Amino acid sequence: MSKPIHSPYRLPxxxxxxxxxxxNILRREGVLGSAPVALSRHNKVDGYQCNSCAWVKPATPLPFEYCENGVKAVAWExxxxxxxxDFFSKHTVTELRGWDxxxxxxxxxxxxxxxxxxxxDKYVPVSWGEAVDDIAHTLRAVEDKKNGAVFYSSGRLSNEGSYLYGLFARLYGNNNLPDSSNMCHETTSVALPVSIGQGVGTVSLNDLAKADCFLFxxxxxxxxxxxxxxxxxxxxRRGARIITYNPLRERGLERFLNPQSPAEMLSGKGTRISSQYHQVKAGGDLAALAGICKAVLATHDEAVSAGGAPVLDLDFLAVHTHGFETFANWLRARxxxxxxxxxxLHRAEMESTAAVYCRSNKVIGIYGMGLTQHRAGVETVQMLVNLLLMRGNIGREGAGICPVRGHSNVQGQRTVGITERPELFPLDRIARQFEFEPPREAGYNTVEACEAILDGKVDVFFMLGGNFVRAIPDHGRMEPAWRKLGLTVNVITKLNRSALLPGAKSYILPVIGRIEADRTAAGPQALSMEDTSGCVHGNRGVRSPASPHLISEIRLICEIARKTLEPNPRVRWTEYETDYAEIRKEIAETLPEIFWDYERRMWExxxxxxxxxxxRREWKTETGRANFVTPDALEEDLDMPASGYDVLRLMTLRSNDQFNTTVYGYDDRFRGIKNTRKVVLMNRSDIDRLGLRVxxxxxxxxxxEDGIDRHLSGMLVVAYDIPIGCIGGYYPECNVLMPIWxxxxxSKTPAAKSIPVTIHSDGDAVLEPQLDYEAV
Structure with missing residues (x-):
């Protein structure tokens, strides 16, 4: 690999x-000629849904309804x-663990x-029949079925596959259904139901087109x-104000040049995105939001005292909310x-946001894992809701709360039953529907599954997609514990780190991808997914499978279920495997309020x-209203010693050339990092103060203070525009530094955006010194 360099990126x-x-990626993957045909059906009606992020799919798509990262995900598949x-015959697992x-x-x-x-110490071929028989035999032999088996799934699994997988786990005897949502937006699923009575956002593309202010x-x-x-x-362009709070100045929130616009590409002139950009420190969002709320309340109090019109939506507060006075008194005391x-931040920065907010009529609050992956993540999301509620910006057109889900169907799989929390899925209905008594005790989420593995309680871990061991915290502890499992099953499409940590028995079971045609004895089959706005779309694969030896996730689930479980005439595994419409019938019976006329509507x-x-301003909360939630305190991490001038807050990041644990390359174009991922982004003042060098x-x-040495060596110091006292490093490499607890x-979402660390010198500089940090 070429020598690592850092050169600030100034383009949009x-x-x-x-x-x-x-x-570059189409050439590298050898699909430069064939990819355009597949991409022509990307995010289209009767095509396939993006296998990368979960962003909204429009009713009238662009001719090229994909982005750079979407193309990378397609090329990857x-x-x-x-x-x-033959590859596995040439390489031992021990050798492959040395690969990145x-x-x-x-x-x-x-x-x-x-x-x-x-x-x-190698993987060897096995027939599907042998693999399924052995996995089923091992699952049947687990003595403690409540605790001994875990069924993990990634957000790429379809609604149909997710429903069957959840049904299989419950028929097996537990709710141990951790998923990728546990690692990112579980905080949303906990915070929003308390505040507004539903666990998903309220914003559609139509709302985005009508809002006059966005808070990021x-x-x-x-x-x-x-x-x-x-x-x-x-x-x-229409004059809406976009106000951003983020520790790093991300290029996509500064300027954008639309690559699908010939005029823009020729002129090279991009569009300003953020009208205000405030570099809040890691873990400081709760205080920043409280400051904005305080300034809004002060503006209202001043207006009313002067005999002017109220700033707050008093009618909305009186009719639709609960707890405002307690919250207002708390704000005044801050x-x-x-x-x-x-x-x-300075007070003036929070007040400037409040001033724009008070002048705006339709406001959308948008957030991602910068809010959810903190110790105080739940209260922080609820504080953003509080801000929106103050002026009635939830439950009406052009306004609302918008959590941006990352994985392509992570929201959909939750909707159809992938959850460890029994109260989130209608167990009484599936009990009647399939004539069995589902387990009523809460299962393991991601953190609890890790704790159970460390405690030696888990015998079998079934990983349906994803790269679980790499995505979770505390690699130094988890990887040795993973090797002690009795059986690990890796249902994946490409080799990853999890498969290289085999238990006593381990299988790699490759399946067809979302872009590939899924044909059964009944003919071509379709799947469905839900995007971040709660819209459900049909999916038809357009490519031939990568190998004739691959099977679908649906078929795999059905075959293992038939071999593992006692026969139940109400559960028609053979029919589900052949005709996916039969699965959708079952989903619609379980969740009729969502999936009525499923077969037709998913193609709208x-x-x-x-x-x-x-x-509709119907609040399904305990109070029957939207709730103002008053936080207990503004501290970020009461359980970790983070005092002292040498303690810095590490936030983990994804590069521009990455999707979750999938790494497409070693460059991060927007941050100017080339040929490496082993960097730590630091403020120049911290570098000088700690006696370090770029x-x-x-x-x-x-x-x-738990007696465990968690460290990561060989990280290269990069001077960067990041708040003093904060540093950044790439996920998942930095996960080794994050304790499970x-x-x-x-919500138990890993708090990856604020990890207290210290920095210690390793040796001499290896980063190109002439390409030092320059203000962007």
């Missing part, structure tokens, strides 16, 4: 940089490269089911959901010095939207 998001990146049994994520996945699409052979917190659309930049560009210190342009009671290799060490209170 999108533009020629995006076009070059797309061309339809790659010409193949990872065959990018190199592993560049081996290509997996083509055959494989079984780990401990004697040779902890979300980076330029890298995480680039198609979102299209409505933001339109909003900026000290501006404390709000400034905890947010890292733009999909069909699940019922959103909040948009380009120097350092070790990060977690500050925690460091999670959001109430």
């Amino acid at each position: 998001a999108g533009g020629w940089g995006s076009a070059r990146s797309v061309g 339809i790659t010409a490269h193949r990872c065959t049994p 994520e990018y190199a592993l996945e560049q081996a290509g699409r997996l083509t055959h089911p494989m079984r780990y052979d401990a004697g040779s 917190f902890g979300q980076n659309p330029g890298s995480n959901s680039p198609r979102m930049l299209h409505p933001l560009q339109e909003a900026s 000290n501006w010095d404390e709000l400034e210190r905890r947010s890292g 342009p733009g999909g069909f939207q699940r019922d959103m009671p909040v948009n 380009g120097q290799a350092v070790t990060l060490r977690t500050v925690a 460091h999670y959001a209170v109430g």
Whole structure:
């Protein structure tokens, strides 16, 4: 690999940089000629849904309804490269563990089911029948079915597959259904039901087109959901105010040049996105939002005292909300010095946001994992809701709360039953529907599954998609514990780190991808997914499977279920495997209020939207109203010692060339990082204060009093525009620094955006010194 360098990036998001990146990955994956045909059906009616992010799919799509990251995800799946049994015959598992994520996945699409052979330390071919029989036999032999088996799924699993997988787990005897939502937006699922009575956002594309103000917190659309930049560009051009709170100045929230506009590409002139940009410190969002709320309340009090019109929506507050007076008294008692210190911002910055908010008629609050992955994540999301409620900006057109989900169907799989919390799924209905008694005790979420593995309670871990071991915290503890499992099943399409940590028995079971045609004895089959706005869309694969030896996730679930479970005439596994419409009939019977006329409606342009009671101002909360939630305090991490001048707050980041644990390359174009991912972004003042040098290799060490040494060495110091006292490093490499027990209170979402660490010198500089930080 070439020498690592850092050169600040000054161009807008999108533009020629995006076009070059797309061309590069299509060439590298050997699909430059064939990809355009597949991409023509991307996010289209009767086509397939993006296998990357969950951003909204419009009823009238653009001719090229995809973004740079969407193309990367397509190229990653339809790659010409193949990872065959011959590959595994040449490499031991121990050797492959020395490869990084990018190199592993560049081996290509997996083509055959494989079984780990401990004697040779290699994966060897196995027939599907042998694999299914052995997995089923092992599952049946688990003595403690309540605790001993875990059924994990990633957000790429379809609604149909998710429903069957959840049914299988409950028929087996537990609710141990952790998923990727536990790692990102579980905080949303806990916070919003208390505040407004539903666990998903309230905003549609129509609302985005009508809002006159957007408040952004902890979300980076330029890298995480680039198609979102299209409505933001339109909003900026019509004069809407876009106010951003984020520790880093992300290019996609500064300027955007639409690569689908020939005029813009020729002129090179981008569109300003954010009208205000406030670099809140990591973990300071709760205080910043409290400061904005305080300023709004003060503006209202002053207006009323002067005999003017009220700023708050008093009618809405009186009819539709509960707890406002308690919250208002709490705000009035807050000290501006404390709000400034905890947010890292000046009072004037919070007041400037409040001024714009008070003048705006339709406001949308948008947030991502910058809010959810904190110890105080639940209260922070609820504080954003509080702000919107103050002026009636929830439950009406052009306004609302918009959590931006990352994984493509992570919201949909929750809707149809992938949840460890029994109260979130109608167990009484499936009990009647399938004539069995489902388990009523809460199962493991991601953190609890990790704790159970560390405690030796888990025998079998079934991973349906994803790269669980790499995505979770505390790698130093979890990886050795993972090797002690009796059986690990990796249902994946490409090789990843989790598969290289085999238990006593381990299988790699490759399946067809979402873009690939799924044909059964009954003919071509369709699937469905839900986007971040709660719209459900149909999906038809358009490519031939990467190998004739691949099977669908649906078929795999049905075959293992038939071999594992006692026969139940009400559960028609054979019919589900052949005709996916039969699965949708079962979903509609379980959830008729959402999935009525499912078979037809999923092909409607733009999909069909699940019922959103909040948009009718129906609040399904304990009070029957929207609730103002008053936080207990503004502290971020009471359980971790984070005092002292040398303790810094680490926030984990995704690069521009990455989707979750999938790494497409070693460059992060928007941050100017090239040829490496082993960097720590630091403020120049912190570098000088701690006696470090740009380009120097350092070790990060977690500050925690649990007697465990968590450290990461060989990280290169990069001077960057980041708040003093905060540093940034890439996920998942930095997950080794995050304790399992460091999670959001109430949701147990890993608190990856604020990890107290210290920095220690490793040696000499290796980063190109002439490409030092310059202000952007």
